[in-house]
Amino acid sequence: MMKTRRLRLFLYAMLVVTAQAQTSNFFVDGFHGGLYGHYPLDTYTQFMVDQLERYPDWRIGLEIEPETWDTVAVRTPEAYRLFKQKMMSSQVEVTNPTYAQPYLYNINGESIIRQFQYGMQKLRSHFPGISFNTYSSEEPCYTSQLPQLLRLLGFKYVALKCPDTCWGGYTEAHGGQLVNLVGPDGSKMIAVPRYACEKLQEGSVWQTIGWTNSEEYIRACEKAGIENPVGMCYQDAGWTYGPWLRDRKGQTQYVRWTDYIDRYTQKKNVEEWRWSQEDIHPGLMWGSQVMQRIGRQVRQAENLLVQAEKLGVLTGHRMDQWQMDEAWRTLMLAQHHDSWIVPYNNLKDYGTWADAIRMWTDCSVATARKMMSDAIAVGKQGGPYVTFYNTTAHRRQEVATTADGRLLWVDVPAFGQTTCRVDTAVAAQAREDRWQGETTAVLENDQYRLTFDLKRGGIVSSWIDKQQGGRELVDQRSTSHFGELKGYFNQHGGMRSSTESVATATCLADHPLKQQIRIDGYVAGVPFSHTITLTQGQRRVDCQLTINWTEDTSVGDPFRYRSNANRTPYYDTRYMLRMLFPVALQQPRLSKDAPFDVCESRLDDTFYNRWDSIKHNVVLNWVDLSEGRKGQGFALLSDHTTSYSYGADEPLALTVQYAGDGLWWRRYPINGATEMNYALVPHQGRWDQAQLQDMVDDWHNPLVASGCHAQQYPTRQLLAATCQLSAAMMQDDGAMILRLFNADGKGGREQLRLGFPVKDVVEVDLNGEPLAHHRPDAKGTISMKMPRFAIKTLKIYPER
Structure with a gap:
C-alpha cells in the first residue's frame, strides 16, 4: 500500500515537472517556392526527406508550386517516392495548393478559382488522398472573398500571417489568437490573424516580429492575453537550415496549421471580423511600365479565355480540353506572385519574368482566339449577314462593329445570338x-x-x-x-x-x-x-x-x-x-x-x-x-x-x-x-x-461578330440571369457548368432562366461535390437563395 502511494506521488511529481516544462509557444515552419520560383530539383526533395527523418517532431507546411512534382518525379524518382510517404504523414501539410501562388487580390475571381482547381487537381494526381484544410501563404496572397471561396473548396481554416516576406505588403494587424473571418457574402471561417500586437519589425522592410518567436513577440502576446501564441516562417525552398528555430527548439513546439487550430485554440465565441479588401495592404511597383504591361497582358488573357469557354457553350462547339487546359496553365503561370514583385529577375531559360509573362500570355491569347474562331467557323464565308453573339447573361442593346469596321445598332438577347443584314451599314469616317x-x-x-x-x-x-x-x-x-x-x-x-x-x-x-x-x-x-x-x-x-x-x-x-x-x-x-x-x-x-x-x-x-x-x-x-x-x-x-x-x-x-x-x-x-x-x-x-x-x-465581353451569306441562325437565347455569368463551359459527359455571381442584387434571391429542356440541375461546390438540386418551373426558371456577392456553380444536364 505504501509502495503504491509512493508510486502515485512520484508519478504526480513527474506530471507536474512535465507540465511545467511543456511549452505553450508554437511555430509553423515550412517551405515556399517551386519549379518557377526556386527549388533545387536534383537535391531538395531528398533534403526534406532527410530532415524529416532526422527530426521526427518537426512539422512543416508546404507552399510548393504543384507542377514542381512533375519534374521531381522524373529527375529524382527515389526521393519523390520517399517524399510521397512523408506527404501523407502527420509531419507535412500543404497550405497553398494554387497552381502558381498568385497574390489573388490582383486578378479576376474566375482566375482565382482556376488557380485552386488546377493546383489541387495536380497535387491529387501525385498524392492521392491528400486533404486541404488550412490555407496559408508566405507572401500576402489574400483577397476578401477567401472565406467563401475556401469553404467552397473544402477548407476549414485560414492563416493570415505572412511574417517573413512583407516586401509585397501585409495584412492588417487585428485581434487575438483567433477571429471568425466574415467575407462580403456573409461566409465565415476561423482564421489566425496577424495579432494586433504583432508589429512590423523595427528597422526592417520585410518582417513582422512573429517570424522567429522572439522574446519580444512572446512577451507582446502574453501582455495581450494570447494563450498558446504561434509564430511562422516559410523558408524559401533551397535554404538548408532544416528546422528554423535552431536556437530555441526547447521553448517552442512545431505544429502544422490545422493541428494548431484544432488542438491548441479555443474556437468558441471568438470575435467576428468583417474582412474588407482594405485589410490587405499590397505595396507593389504600381505605375512602373513593366507592371502596366504585365497587368494588361494578364487581363487580356483572362477575359479572352473566359469568353472563349462561354462562346463554345453558346454555339455548341466542343473545345479541345487539352488546349484549353494548357492555355489556362500559361495564364496561371503569368499570375505567379513573382511575376509582379520581381519582373526583372531572371527565370531559367525564359529571360526575365517579364519576358516569360509576355510569352505565356501570348500563348493563352492565341489559343483563346483560335477557339473563338473555331466556335463561329460556320460564318467565315462573309456576306450580307452578320451573326452577333452575346456571352453575358443580360440583354445587350448597343452599337456593334462588324469585322470590317461597319457600324449598326443591334439587339442581342442574353447569352444568345441574333443575325442582321448589314450590307447597308457603313464605317465611321x-x-x-x-x-x-x-x-x-x-x-x-x-x-x-x-x-x-x-x-x-x-x-x-x-x-x-x-x-x-x-x-x-x-x-x-x-x-x-x-x-x-x-x-x-x-x-x-x-x-x-x-x-x-x-x-x-x-x-x-x-x-x-x-x-x-x-x-x-x-x-x-x-x-x-x-x-x-x-x-x-x-x-x-x-x-x-x-x-x-x-x-x-x-x-x-x-x-x-x-x-x-x-x-x-x-x-x-x-x-x-x-x-x-x-x-x-x-x-x-x-x-x-x-x-x-x-x-x-x-x-x-x-x-x-x-x-x-x-x-x-x-x-x-x-x-x-x-x-x-x-x-x-x-x-x-x-x-x-x-x-x-x-x-x-x-x-x-x-x-x-x-x-x-x-x-x-x-x-x-x-x-x-x-x-x-x-x-x-x-x-x-x-x-x-x-x-x-x-x-x-x-x-x-464585347459582342462577337461572324459574317454569313444567309440568315442561317435566327435570334435565340440560351439562358438569362438576374446576376452575372462568371463562367460557362461544357464537360466531357455533356453537362454544362455555369458559375453565377450576385454582384449587385439586394433581394437575397436570384433567378436563372434556361432556354432549353433539362434533366437535372445540381448545385455543386468548387470540387464538383453536390450541394443541392434545383427544379426549373414550367418556364425554365430557377429561383435561388443568393445573397449579394455570393457565388454558385450549377451543373446542368440537358435533355438529349
Missing part, C-alpha cells in the same frame, strides 16, 4: 480638317457634350450630361483640370503638367453611332495621344492613352531610396504621372471592386510614402465615386490592375507612370511607349443602382 486651327474642340452625341480646351493641353473644360438634364460633370472650382496629365519630372523642372503646352485635335470618327477624337499634346516635352470615343446609347466613354517617351527619365518622388529606409519613392502617387478627374460631386464616397466583391473605402486618402503605412490604393477593374442612392456618381474603369489616388484635396486620378528606384534597389526604367485603355461612366445613384458591374461585364 475621319474628318481631319474638323478642328484644324481651332482652340477648342467639341465632341457630342445623344449622351454627352464634351468641350476640349486645346490651349491647355486638351483638357476637358466642360462635360455636359444630356441624360441628366444638362448637368455639368467637371468641377469648375477645382485647381486641377479634367483629363490633365501631371507628375514630377526630376530632370525636367519638377512638377509638370500637360496644360503647359498647346494641343491639337483630330476627328477620327464622325458617324451618328460613333464620335471619336484624338488629342495630341505634350507633358514635360514628351508627346502623348489621347483618344476619346462616344457611342450612341452608351453611358461608358472609352479612352485610350499613348505616351511616346523619347528617353528613359525619372518620374515620381525625387527622394533617393536607401537600404532599409522606411520612406520609399515608389509609393507616393502624388508625384507619379497621373490622369486627373476632378468631378463635380458633393462629399462622395469611394467604392472599388475586388475579386467577387465590392469594397466601400474607409480611407480618408490614398497617400503614403512609408513601407510601414501602406494603404490599399489598388484598382482591379473599377473605382467609383458616389453621392449616395439619391445622388450622382462617376466611375473609372481600368484595363489592368494598377493604383489610383484620391483625397480631400486631390481629385480621383489614375496612375499612369512611375520610373525610378524600386524594390530590391532596382531601378524601374521607361522603355518604349506607355499604352493603356480606360473608361469613364457618369451615372445616377450608387454603383449597384447604376449596374456598373454589368457595364464592366460588357467591356470584358
